[in-house]
Amino acid sequence: MTRKTILNDHHRALGARMVDFGGWDMPIHYGSQIEEHHQVRRDAGMFDVSHMNIVDVDGPGSRAFLRRLLANSIDKLKQPGRALYSCMLNPRGGVIDDLIVYFLGGDAYRLVANAATRDKDMAWIGDQITDFDVRVRQRPELSIIAVQGPNARERVLGLLGDAAVQASELGRFAAAELPGTPFGEVFIARTGYTGEDGFEVVASESGAVALWDALLRAGVKPVGLGARDTLRLEAGMNLYGQDMDEDTSPYEAALGWTVSLDEGRDFIGREVVEAHHRDGAPRRMIGLLMEDKGVLRRGQAVRTAGGDGEILSGTFSPTLGKAIAFARVPAGDLSGGVSVDIRGRDVPVRVVKFPFVRDGKPA
Amino acid sequence: MSEIPGDLRFMKSHEWARIEGDGKVTIGISDHAQGLLGDLVYVELPQVGDSVEAGNACAVVESVKAASDVYAPVSGTVTAVNTALADKPETINEDAYGEGWLFVVEASDPDQFNDLLGPDDYADLIEEDDL
Secondary structure, three states, X not given: XXXXXXXXXXXXXXXXXXXXEOOEEEEEEOOOHHHHHHHHHHOOEEEEOOOOEEEXXXXXXXXXXXXXXXXXXXXXXXXXXXXXXXXXXXXXXXXXXXXXXXXXXXXXXXEEEOOOOHHHHHHHHHXXXXXXXXEEEEOOOEEEEEEEOOOHHHHHHOOOHHHHHHHHXXXXXXXXXXXXXXXXXXXXXXXXXXXXXXXEEEEEHHXXXXXXXXXXXXXXXXXXXXXXXXXXXXXXXXXXXOOEOOOOOHHHOOXXXXXXOOOOOOOOOHHHHHHHHXXXXXXXXXXXXXXXXXXXXXXXXXXXXXEEEEEEEEEXXXXXXXXXXXXXXXXXXXXXXXXXXXXXXXXXXXXXXXXXXXXXXXX | OOOOOOOOEEOOOOEEEEEOOOOEEEEEEOXXXXXXXOOEEEEEOOOOOOEEOOOOEEEEEEEOOOEEEEEOOOXXXXXXXXXXXXXXXXXXXXXXXXXXXXXXXXXXXXXXXXXXXXXXXXXHHHHHHHO
């Protein structure tokens, strides 16, 4: 059975082409994916991401539990409102999911994880509770609207009334609960998945509908999951299930920076990823840029001196006007050049650092 | 959904063909197909002088979402290709049945045109597609 967010009718009324995304009926675009992409890079766009899985964790054992559950260190979150990006690993060091954890204050944390992995995440988290004195609650009654782009913050702040002052003071990757907004109580975070500045706003269903309508009136355009994917890839951000999975360690997915090997913290998967950190992982993820015409796509073979790899995420970058991709290849020297098999043609590509695009411009 | 011009014939794989006054056949992809593909970013066309065979892949259209083969509706020799698409592939999104044409062939067996779907049959086909 396909699930719908509270904004489903709004998407249809706005002319969205709907697709199944991890069991959810979601907008892929509202006319032109490329225009929506540019809208976010140049002005402000909004995404309904209410399908994502919000999980609140609290109780006296919550910090100890998250120190065990997550590969990044929850101990970095000292101030309420701070956020951390982390992988949740299996004992083989493979990635069960990636998520953002927010420190709400006291012993309360909020995780925002992927939609398509909801059931396995909840089963895994439930299994790890064992003796920890924690309470884990999904919050399906909450919706999320991400507003992203150089003008996104200004547009949102203009709608928040007296709460705007507090929201305007949020630093990057910080969040706050705002009780008295015109949209009821909202949780607002200066985070996102586009490489642009902006907010992700968590609200009740009625609050989210009112916020969506108000943003539309303020000139913020709706953006579908299609542009969300090209935006995140340009920004060098991984997509779970595509760029990493349960058989990939963070060090094979360019996510080593999210692993905290802090002294004495026994997190799940530590042994394996610590070995990858120490000895190097057998494979690595690289960024590719193609000067030739054409589009790099998932599954295409990538040829290197050290052996073949494959494209994980590939697309046409609307900002660069060229194809970009993440690929996983055997560890080793790439100075001999890298090429991609595109429909039987061996096309040379450049290995480049990512993000591919920063602050709306080629990085 | 835009109106389907009455003089076009279609393949189930969403190519259209039109017999021009001089007997040549202009070929493109349908408005429905461009809608399914989304924003087009790259078009690979045959060369003038190439022979194409009905039912065989002879061009590629690529959108952000997918690469899709274009099949020749009729056999013949390519006499013109729409070179303007190299810089503006989005023309296909904007005007699939007009400025977004792909190539023209001199048909070797004009009767093949009659094997294609008429506008009404094609409209029925894509209606089923949407369900």
